[in-house]
Amino acid sequence: MTRRTLSDFASPTTALLCIFVQVLVLTVFGLFVSENEILSSAFVSSYLRDLLVESLGGTVRHLPDRTVVSTPLPSLILCAVGLTLIVNCLAGGFNRFLIGKKNGRFSEFCLINALWTIPLASWICMWILGQFIPSSILFAAGTVNLFVATTCAGWFYSSVTWKHTSTETEKKTSSKRAWLIVSLGMTTFVFIFTALNWGLWFNLRIPHGDSVMYEEHLWNFTHGKGFRSYLDQGLFLGEHIQVIHLLLIPLHWLWSSHLLLELCETLALALGAIPTFLIARRYSKSDTAATLLVCAYLFYFPLHYLDIAADLKTFRPISFGVPLMLWAINALEQKRWKQMVVAFLLALACKEDYAIVIAPLGLWAMWNEWSNSRKKSAQAEKKTYWIGISIACIATAYLLFVVKIGIPWFRSGETVHYARYFEEFGRTPTEIVVTMITSPQLLFGKLVTFGSILYFLRVLFPVGMPLRGWSQLLVGAPLFVLLCLNTIAMQPPIGPYHHFHAPLVPIVIWAACASLSHSNGVSKTETSSPRNRAWWIFSCALFTSILFSYSPLSIRFWDPGHEMYWRNQYVMDERAKQFKNVIEQIPVTSRVASTDYVHSRLTHHERSYDYSDYPRAVANYEDKVPDDTEYIVIDHRHKHSVGKYDDLQMIRELQEAHDQWEVLSDRTNGYFTILKRR
Numbered sequence: 001m002t003r004r005t006l007s008d009f010a011s012p013t014t015a016l017l018c019i020f021v022q023v024l025v026l027t028v029f030g031l032f033v034s035e036n037e038i039l040s041s042a043f044v045s046s047y048l049r050d051l052l053v054e055s056l057g058g059t060v061r062h063l064p065d066r067t068v069v070s071t072p073l074p075s076l077i078l079c080a081v082g083l084t085l086i087v088n089c090l091a092g093g094f095n096r097f098l099i100g101k102k103n104g105r106f107s108e109f110c111l112i113n114a115l116w117t118i119p120l121a122s123w124i125c126m127w128i129l130g131q132f133i134p135s136s137i138l139f140a141a142g143t144v145n146l147f148v149a150t151t152c153a154g155w156f157y158s159s160v161t162w163k164h165t166s167t168e169t170e171k172k173t174s175s176k177r178a179w180l181i182v183s184l185g186m187t188t189f190v191f192i193f194t195a196l197n198w199g200l201w202f203n204l205r206i207p208h209g210d211s212v213m214y215e216e217h218l219w220n221f222t223h224g225k226g227f228r229s230y231l232d233q234g235l236f237l238g239e240h241i242q243v244i245h246l247l248l249i250p251l252h253w254l255w256s257s258h259l260l261l262e263l264c265e266t267l268a269l270a271l272g273a274i275p276t277f278l279i280a281r282r283y284s285k286s287d288t289a290a291t292l293l294v295c296a297y298l299f300y301f302p303l304h305y306l307d308i309a310a311d312l313k314t315f316r317p318i319s320f321g322v323p324l325m326l327w328a329i330n331a332l333e334q335k336r337w338k339q340m341v342v343a344f345l346l347a348l349a350c351k352e353d354y355a356i357v358i359a360p361l362g363l364w365a366m367w368n369e370w371s372n373s374r375k376k377s378a379q380a381e382k383k384t385y386w387i388g389i390s391i392a393c394i395a396t397a398y399l400l401f402v403v404k405i406g407i408p409w410f411r412s413g414e415t416v417h418y419a420r421y422f423e424e425f426g427r428t429p430t431e432i433v434v435t436m437i438t439s440p441q442l443l444f445g446k447l448v449t450f451g452s453i454l455y456f457l458r459v460l461f462p463v464g465m466p467l468r469g470w471s472q473l474l475v476g477a478p479l480f481v482l483l484c485l486n487t488i489a490m491q492p493p494i495g496p497y498h499h500f501h502a503p504l505v506p507i508v509i510w511a512a513c514a515s516l517s518h519s520n521g522v523s524k525t526e527t528s529s530p531r532n533r534a535w536w537i538f539s540c541a542l543f544t545s546i547l548f549s550y551s552p553l554s555i556r557f558w559d560p561g562h563e564m565y566w567r568n569q570y571v572m573d574e575r576a577k578q579f580k581n582v583i584e585q586i587p588v589t590s591r592v593a594s595t596d597y598v599h600s601r602l603t604h605h606e607r608s609y610d611y612s613d614y615p616r617a618v619a620n621y622e623d624k625v626p627d628d629t630e631y632i633v634i635d636h637r638h639k640h641s642v643g644k645y646d647d648l649q650m651i652r653e654l655q656e657a658h659d660q661w662e663v664l665s666d667r668t669n670g671y672f673t674i675l676k677r678r
Contacts, residue, residue, distance in 0.1 A: 015107035018114035019084055025117045026080035027073070028124055033144070034058075034076075035069045042145045043547065047561025088113055091159035112162065116154030123147040135450075142454050142494075145547045146461055152546075153539035160539075161532045178287035182277050182294050186270040189298050192552060193269075193307050197262035197314045199570030204579060204597050204638070206258075208610065210499075211313040212600035214245050215258040219604055222249060230607050233617040238410035239417060241402050244349040245317045258600070261315050266307055272323035273297055275330040276509055282333070284516035284530035292534035293516065296541035297509055300462050301549040302496035306505065308550055310497035312569075318502045321350035325357070325506035332365055337387060344391070348398065355399035356479045357503045362391025364475050403429050421486045443485075451494045452484040458495035459508060462544040464537040469511030476507035512537055575637045578668040585664060585674055586631050593625040594633035595641055598672070602633070623652070632661070632675040648673065 033039045040049040046067070050060045056075035061068045091109040123140060130137025200206050208216075213229040217236055221227045227246070228235050236242070251260055273294045281290035297303065306319045328343035347354040366388035369381060407416045415428045424446070425435040436443045459480075460466065460473075467473070483489045489500045496504075515537070516530040545553050556564045563569075579601065586592055592602050593609035602608040611632055615621040625632060632653060635641045645651055653661045653675060664674040 011107055015110040018107075018110040019081075019088070021114045022084040022087075022110075022117050023077065023080045025121050025124065026083060027076050029120050030076045030080065031071060031073070032124065032127055034071045037067055037069075038141050039144055042141075043148075044555060045559050045561030048559050084113075087155050091155065091162075109159070109162070112158045113155055116151050116158065119147045119150040119154070139450060139453075142450065143457065146457055146544075149461070149540065149543040149547050152543040153536070156542070157536050157539040161535050175287050178277070178291045181291050182273055185295055185298050186273050189270045189273075190263075190266050193266045193304075194263050196308060196551075196570060197266065198259055200308070200312060200314060201259060201262065201600075202576060203570060203572050204576045204601070204635075205312055205569055206314050206600050207312065207596050208599040208603070208608075209313075209596065211315050212258050212603060214315055214317060215252075215261050216603040216608065218245065218249055218252045218261075219256060221246065222253065229603070230609055230618060231616065234412075235410055238407060240351055241406055242317050242349070242351045244320050244346065256604070258315070258603075265315050265319050268320045268323050269303060269307055270298070272303075272326050272506070272509075275323065275326035276513065279326070279330050279333070279510060280513040280516055280534075283513050284534065285518075286516075286530050286534075289516050289530040289534035292531075292538040293509075293513055296463055296512065296534075296538045299538070299541035299545045299553070300505070300509070301541075301545045301551075302459060302462065302501055302508075303505055304545070304549045304551055305497050306499060306502055309499060310493060313499070316499045316502075318351040318353065318499055321347040321354050321502060322505050324350065325354065325503065326509065328358075329361070329506065329510050332361070335384065344395075348395075351502075352399060352402040353479070353500075354503045355395040355402075356482065357476055357507055359392045359395035359399070360475045360478055362388045362393075362395065364388075364471060365391065367471070421488050423487065425485070447481065447484050449484070449490075451490045454494050455483060455489075455496070456480070458548070459501065459504065462541050462548075463508060463512040464515070464533070464540040466508070466512040466515035466537070468517070468533075469514035472507060472511035472514050476504045476511075479504050479507075574669075575635075575671050578671040581667040582633055582672050582674060585667070586633070590630045591626075591628050592631040592633060593629045595635045595638070597638050597640075598633050598635045624656075625653070630677050634673045634675070635671070636673065637671050645673065651675070 033043070034049065034053055037046065037049075040046070044052070049069075053060055053069055053071050056072060056079070058069065058071040058075070060070075088106065088109050091113060123144060126136055126140040130140050197206075206212055208229075209231060213231060216229040217227055220229065226235055227237065227243075245261065248261065248264055251264070276297045277290045277294045280293035281287060284290060284293075303322070306316070306322065308314050309316075324343050324347040328340050328347060331337070331339035331343060344354075344358055347358070366385050369384040369388070373381075403416055408414060411417075419427060419429055419432065422432045425432040425439075425442070483500055483504070486500060489498065516533055518530065542553075545551065546555060548554070550556060550564050552558075552566070556562045557566055559565055560567075579598070582598070583601065586602070586605070588605050590605055591607040591609070592605050593611040594602055595611050599608060599610055607626075607628070609618060609626055609629060610616060611625060611634065613623070615623065616626075618626045634645050634651065636645055648654060648663060651673070654663070660678055661675045662678055664676055666673070
């Protein structure tokens with residue numbers, strides 16, 4: 001009996017039916033999204049949504065309690081028809097361009113693209129079901145952009161892989177050409193993200209805490225003030241055992257600027273593409289697949305948020321651990337033990353969190369050696385066993401030492417500050433662990449939540465859900481569990497938008513590389529070839545980047561109504577231009593307190609204090625600035641300051657100690673206020 005393929009069902013009649021299905025699904029989906037503010041906000045701002053609806057002839061009424069949107073059905077149907085025809089026609093064009101010959105009829109692409117609308121149809125059913133089951137509507141609202149990304153990635157994937165049954169394309173991609181593409185991708189990444197980071201810096205958009213304070217560490221360290229910032233008393237080692245950025249001191253002597261740190265971090269993240277290529281090529285035995293994996297790595301939106309976080313914190317030393325861990329994994333798989341140890345030690349210097357993935361990585365090395373020896377009917381190498389168990393034990397011991405002894409020693413015996421991230425389980429690390437063990441029902445209730453599922457999908461789907469690399473993913477399981485229990489990481493927007501997920505990134509990329517390996521009995525010529533799987537990973541990374549990232553590839557970057565619109569964030573506005581008039585009035589030898597974002601520009605003064613309502617140790621935890629403060633700079637126009645200090649009499653010092661402070665004449669057209677101690 002002859003096995004029937006999808007092409008056997010393709011015909012002109014089938015094409016018309018498939019086009020009808022696509023138009024129907026797209027129309028209903030567009031109707032739901034355009035008329036619901038929560039759903040539309042997952043894609044565009046309210047401003048752009050209103051503009052699009054009105055351009056289609058619809059109406060938008062902003063009532064006191066809600067916004068009523070009415071989108072005309074004929075216009076939506078017309079848009080759906082146009083999009084359907086474009087997608088189906090482009091599919092054939094892409095396929096012919098990449099494969100080099102005509103590989104499919106129009107009716108075939110209509111059929112396969114209609115099948116890729118199933119995710120959208122499933123979402124529609126879930127949304128309708130949500131009218132009766134509230135939990136369903138909550139999940140549908142949180143995952144709407146993931147369902148769209150699935151359909152778009154499927155359309156693109158089918159257009160570049162349909163009927164790819166030869167290795168002609170593989171032969172065209174030489175190793176030299178592959179490295180050229182990798183180098184071009186890395187260079188583009190560095191150029192774009194360095195430009196964005198520097199734009200935020202010049203536009204006074206970067207906060208001091210957890211960002212510019214690391215440059216202050218270098219400045220203070222090289223000027224005899226210790227490895228610290230003046231946010232709080234004591235050395236920074238009382239916060240984290242995080243010293244990797246001290247290696248930048250030779251460069252910092254030549255260029256003492258936070259811009260240097262931004263450049264180095266972006267360059268480090270980009271360099272992770274090199275070990276990614278080596279690992280992917282080893283698993284896939286294909287330069288093409290490895291190159292696509294590198295592109296997916298550079299498009300991976302959780303990686304972007306390590307460079308520019310959701311709260312615009314642009315520099316954290318933990319990011320340097322991503323390429324270091326990838327190099328360590330590459331060395332481990334090749335049993336280059338010295339290189340692996342050096343990379344592990346440097347990764348631990350990025351932050352103690354890396355011990356949480358290094359320990360299970362040692363166990364993985366043992367399991368992998370045993371598994372390979374069974375497949376080859378050979379004796380396992382005992383050296384690998386000993387190295388694996390040593391890695392696991394040393395990393396675990398290091399983490400315990402840091403959390404229980406190292407950091408508390410620099411905090412005068414106080415427990416680590418991030419214990420409060422798990423406050424529902426206890427106040428100290430010991431209490432937290434005991435509660436987790438003795439109260440499994442509480443642990444289970446915190447783990448199995450909508451937020452955990454959403455986090456899981458947003459981390460894995462951008463690399464195509466690489467479940468084939470299940471053993472690699474298990475290495476990251478302990479860290480993922482902690483992320484799900486972390487109250488800060490689970491705050492909206494839920495997902496990899498800050499920095500907590502940094503040690504998870506190299507593990508996920510490694511799993512994606514491992515998913516390219518050949519299955520037993522599956523040849524390169526079949527649809528599940530490494531090349532095709534790499535195209536799927538690339539497609540998912542590309543479209544999730546468009547929908548989730550802040551990069552120029554994303555919709556948000558170009559949305560004039562979105563907070564991350566490029567003109568709002570990266571182009572110097574009048575506030576940033578006026579700041580030069582502030583700097584001119586404050587001697588570098590003075591001790592100055594300032595509001596955040598302004599604080600970032602004053603770290604090279606004698607001392608730079610934080611001016612906020614947050615109680616600081618440097619002010620004895622009292623609601624005041626430190627007693628030795630000589631100047632206070634207040635920003636009136638940043639979003640966190642607007643309206644807070646409009647009336648000068650609202651300023652704390654002028655209320656409580658007006659005889660000690662004078663207000664300097666305004667040279668900034670009302671953008672800033674400077675107080676000088678009398």
